[in-house]
Every structure is written in structure tokens, then in C-alpha cells.
Amino acid sequence: MTQSPSRHFDLIVIGTGSGNSLINESFADKSVAICEKGTFGGTCLNVGCIPTKMFVYAADTATAIRRSEQYGVDSTLDGVRWQDTVSRVFDNRIDPIASSGEDYRRHRCDNVTVYDGHATFVGPRTIDTGTGEIITADQIVIAAGARPSIPEIVTESGVAYYTSDDVMRIPELPESMIIQGSGFIACEFAHVFSALGVKVTVIGRSDVLLKHLDRELAERFTEQAREHWDVRLGQHVTAVTATGSDSRGVQITFEDGSTCAADSLLVATGRTPNGDLLSLDSAGIELDGDRVRVDEFGRTTADGVWALGDVSSPFQLKHVANHEQRVLGHNLLHPENLQPFHHAHVPYAVFTWPQIASVGLTEDEARAAGHDITVKTQDYGDVAYGWAMEDSVGCCKLIADRSTGLLLGAHIMGAQAPSLIQILIQGIEFGLTVPDMARRQYWIHPALAEVVENALLGLDFPDRGF
């Protein structure tokens, strides 16, 4: 370290996503520095959960129009005003929220100093803020998130490509788009762009889309996705070539010599935690693979340095980052009474079409863990509301342990899956037995939740108790 620290704080936070939420009224009497190299507010607000779901809502609306005929309601999609959709999301909502959040921290929090630079460690609990100032603190929280990972074959090709960071602000909709990757981001944007009229090709290495799902749902989802998107799975890409007069087009060549081409390329092949860009070595902070290593309390390997969210968590999910932020908020202030992270039953949802939500073990995981299981897959189309919707793709799959009567996993694909699953998250979390969940409460008839009730009733127990 050549330069001397200019200021000492009680707390330094790196990152203004979940890190910014950490600084609540409990820290009002602490001096706090917060470092941000990008847009104030982090991924969820600016380029993640919130804007994507606003685009998903527009895509769902377009999908509903296209599907209305089956209910005897004729409608046509007259057009998509992309620029207005973008403006609704960013000009009207996201950008003003991000800048007012920044303004609040800069001008209305006397105890907080904002540094807008790329922070790096230059010694134990010592940070080069990237603004020409070096600062120190009693405690530091690394909440630096993750960034899109781009395969070398793409970067080395020199082809123009989008990521989730910029694809929501493209000036106009392309006619066609190749989406590389077959996970969360790929399947959400495939729905968005396809529903808004773009010809979408999704390419992935695995043999199904969303390979982390329960296999049965992944297969069902992949099968129906092929009806809307050109889905190319199970093949490695051997060449990526720029095409078109502006070189924004792309041609992909696969290992078997087959090709596909489009006007644009979106890369959605995972996100790399940002710990590798923080010079952690100089502060004795270890990585665990590509994540900052933390113990159950959020402590890194260096005294007084903590981490949360995508930079250190095994789950790159906002509700997990929020939970970890609440736990660290407590732990920073109560070192004598540390609380552990609770990662036992982390649910997730994919806001594609149809929506998907999942909690707990897949069928394969439950079998591999040696449970004596009972499994039921209940189709939406076989309960009253799903029938009213003419649904032919939705299902609720439950996996339970026959000896304990407890639910091990729940996986739903179909309308409102991320909301419907909450009943089952609660059941798993609070240790309710399947008979209790099924029969010790009323299920409103003929609500869509009856798909969950019927799935519970369809599980096979020796002594059903209902």
C-alpha cells in the first residue's frame, strides 16, 4: 500500500444491491461508507428481477391475446411498441427509483458516505475506493454480486452480443435472436422476446431446458417450449461468426456441422461472482471455488470482514440475498449472539411461459437420498379452474416421505406457479404432514389451488388419515 488511509469508518459496504438495504435505522449511529462501481441499487432493481418481470408481464399479456380465441374471444395483436415498453420499465419506474435511492444516500443520510468507484482491498479491512481515496473500517461487508459469464468462444469470435445487462434497452426489436444458455435467464428472455414477436432460437449443451428442475418437469417444459421456440439442445458450439452488414448478426455452428443464424445474440450462460475482482488476497480473504468463502454466520476468513448475496452465496437469488442481508444486519451489531443463515428450503421460480416454481428435493434427489417416497403429478387440466382455462401443460408434482408423512419436494409448472407454491413452502418449512396440509384446512372451490390439494390427496400413504 503506497497511499495512507484518509478516513476510518465503523462499517464499509461494497455494493449497493442488498448491501444498501443493510444500512437501516439500526446503523444510524454508525459511520458508514458504501462503494458502488456501477448503477446505484444493484442487479435486482436495475437489470434483474424487477425490470425482467415488467417485460414478462408485457409478454404474458401478448400471449393471452394470442390464446384468447380458444375461449370464444377473438382478438388480434395489432403491434408491439417496444420503445414504449422499454420506456414504461426504465424511464417511468426503474431509473427514477435508482437515482432517488442514490440521492437519498448521498444527501439525506448524514452518517453515510457514497464512493462511486471500483473498490478493492489493499490490506486488512482497508479499501481503495477507486476514487483516489483509501479508507479503513472496523467491519466490512462484501455485497459485490455477480456478473454475466461469457464463454470464450463468444469473446474470441469478436461477434457483437447482448447480455441481461443491456438486452432490455436495445433500440428496437430484432427480427430474430439466438439465446445461448438454457437456464433461468435464457428461458425468461426467450418467453419475453418470442411473445413480443421475435423469432427465438435457444441453444444449450444439456438435453433439456432448465436442467436443474425435477426431470419430469424439465422434459415437459422442453417439449412445450419447442412449440414456440427453435430449441437446439445437447450440442457444443464449435464456431460463432458475425454476419450482416453491421456485423450484429450471428451464425452458430454446432459440433455435428449444423448451423443456426439470427440478427442478434443474447448470451445467458451463468453469472460469475465478483470476488475475483476485489484483490481479496491482500486482506486474507479466501475464495471457495469462485465464491467468497463464508461460514454459516456470513464471516469470511478475515477478521471483521463479512459477505452476503451472489458474491458468496450458493444461491444467486434475491430472496436469499435479502435473507442474508437481514442476518448480517443482526450479526454486525450483535457479535455475542450470532445468527446463522437458513438455507434449508430455498425455493425459486422461473418466470417463463408457463411459469415454474420449485422447492425441496427433486424425485431423483429424494431417491438418491434413500427416502421411501410417494410421488404424485397432478395436471392443472384435471381440476376445475385448470379445466376452465383449457390448460394442457400445467402440473403440480409432489414428492413425500412415506414413513414421516412429510413433503420432500414440490414442483409446479403452470399459471401462477410462483404464488401457488407458497402453500407448500410453508408446509415444508413448518414440518406439516401431507394429511394435515390436505385436510386440516379448507381449500377454496374452485380455485386453482385445488391443483395443490389434489396433488396432496394423490400421494400414497399406508395410513392416509384422510
Ligand SMILES: Cc1cc2nc3c(=O)[nH]c(=O)nc-3n(C[C@H](O)[C@H](O)[C@H](O)COP(=O)(O)OP(=O)(O)OC[C@H]3O[C@@H](n4cnc5c(N)ncnc54)[C@H](O)[C@@H]3O)c2cc1C
Ligand atoms: C436478468 C436477471 C433476472 C433475475 N431475476 C430474479 C428473480 O426473478 N428472482 C430472484 O430471486 N432473483 C433474480 N435474479 C438474481 C438476483 O438479481 C440476484 O440474486 C440479486 O440481485 C443479488 O443481489 P446482491 O446484493 O448479492 O448483488 P447485486 O445486486 O448484484 O449488487 C452488487 C453491487 O455491487 C457492485 N460492485 C461489484 N463489485 C464492486 C466493487 N469492486 N466496487 C464497488 N461496487 C461493486 C455492483 O455494481 C452491484 O451494484 C435475477 C438476476 C438477473 C441477472
Ligand SMILES: NC(=O)c1ccc[n+]([C@@H]2O[C@H](COP(=O)([O-])OP(=O)(O)OC[C@H]3O[C@@H](n4cnc5c(N)ncnc54)[C@H](O)[C@@H]3O)[C@@H](O)[C@H]2O)c1
Ligand atoms: N427467476 C429467477 O429467480 C431468476 C431469473 C434470472 C436469473 N436468476 C439467477 O441468475 C443466475 C444466472 O442465470 P443464468 O440463466 O445465466 O444461469 P443458469 O445457471 O440458470 O443457466 C446457465 C446455463 O448456461 C449453460 N452454460 C454455461 N456455460 C456454458 C457455455 N460455455 N456454453 C453453453 N452453455 C453454457 C449452463 O449449462 C446452464 O444451463 C441463475 O442461476 C439464477 O440464480 C434468477
